[in-house]
Amino acid sequence: MRRQYLWMVGAVGLVGSALGARGAPPAMAGAISGKVTYTGTPPKMKPIDMAKEPSCAKQHATPVTTENVVTGPGNALGYVVVYISAGDPGSSAPSEAVRYDQKGCQYIPHVAVMQVSQPLEIYNDDQTSHNIHPLAKVNPEWNKSQPIGAPPIHTTWEKPEFIPVKCNVHPWMHGWFLVLTTSHHAVTGEDGGFSVKGLPPGKYTLTAWQEQFGTQTQDVTISGTETKTVDFVFKARAY
Numbered sequence: 536m537r538r539q540y541l542w543m544v545g546a547v548g549l550v551g552s553a554l555g556a557r558g559a560p561p562a563m564a565g566a567i568s569g570k571v572t573y574t575g576t577p578p579k580m581k582p583i584d585m586a587k588e589p590s591c592a593k594q595h596a597t598p599v600t601t602e603n604v605v606t607g608p609g610n611a612l613g614y615v616v617v618y619i620s621a622g623d624p625g626s627s628a629p630s631e632a633v634r635y636d637q638k639g640c641q642y643i644p645h646v647a648v649m650q651v652s653q654p655l656e657i658y659n660d661d662q663t664s665h666n667i668h669p670l671a672k673v674n675p676e677w678n679k680s681q682p683i684g685a686p687p688i689h690t691t692w693e694k695p696e697f698i699p700v701k702c703n704v705h706p707w708m709h710g711w712f713l714v715l716t717t718s719h720h721a722v723t724g725e726d727g728g729f730s731v732k733g734l735p736p737g738k739y740t741l742t743a744w745q746e747q748f749g750t751q752t753q754d755v756t757i758s759g760t761e762t763k764t765v766d767f768v769f770k771a772r773a774y
Contacts, residue, residue: 563736564734564735564760565757565760566732566733566734566761566763567730567755567757567762567763567764568728568763568765569617569729569767570723570726570727570767571611571615571727571768571769572609572612572766572769573606573610573612574610574769574770575770575772575773576771576772576773577604577772577773578747579773580600581600581601583600583707585640590661590663591661591663599639599641601707601709602614603709603747604748607725608726609727610727611723611727612723612727612748613724614722614723615723615727615745615769616648616713616721616723616743617721617722617729617744617767618648618731618744619719620741620742621739621740622737622738622739622740623716623719624737625717626717628650628652630654631654632653632654632656632689633648634658635710636658637658637659637660637661637665637681637708638660640663640705640707640708642709645710645711646710646713647711647712648715648722649713650715650718651693651694652692656687656688656689657687659681659682663704664681664704665681665702665704666678666703667700668703669698669700670700670701671698672696673694673695674693678703692712695715695716696712696714697711697712697744698711698713711746719732719734734757736758736759737756737757738755739754739757743767747772748769748772751767751769
């Protein structure tokens with residue numbers, strides 16, 4: 536699914552290769568950059584019928600499709616979360632909130648990444664009510680109504696977890712909250728590119744997660760200010 540992806544990713548400032556975690560890197564910091572692609576045939580994304588919600592349907596010039604597998608040129612995979620899963624020295628949660636929008640009866644971005652205890656703000660930008668329902672299992676599960684013009688929902692997650700999100704009002708709305716213990720992460724853009732920056736010298740395990748194709752890991756050693764290149768290739772399944 537290529538259409539709309541650039542607009543949606545652009546809305547959160549991640550056009551093309553995704554950005555790494557924010558914050559000032561240490562003086563001797565390296566990076567890991569690469570690309571996530573697929574082999575095989577990815578599933579065809581299904582069109583979404585928003586006829587029952589005209590205020591949202593009219594926001595889309597062309598039909599919207601599901602986003603569980605987002606592809607780009609050259610077999611690139613978008614919305615893959617790449618993060619340090621082992622070896623991170625650890626850091627406190629950023630005070631800057633992660634923003635999650637409900638716009639055009641879609642979640643923007645489809646996958647939102649945050650650190651444990653980092654503030655999360657959820658906005659309703661539509662002229663209709665939503666009911667956001669994170670299906671947490673490790674953290675407390677909740678669902679909250681957000682009427683037209685309501686203030687943002689402010690929340691945090693206190694334990695690491697990959698949390699699927701749905702709307703109880705609009706059944707086609709699906710997204711993810713990825714709550715990590717590391718500040719070193721990136722989300723791939725339509726070109727499949729990523730860059731995880733600010734890594735002190737050391738040995739790391741780098742993990743790539745895609746909601747339908749699962750996870751892959753690679754071990755990486757960073758020395759000084761070098762940038763290591765690491766690529767991931769997922770095997771796509773057409774179902």
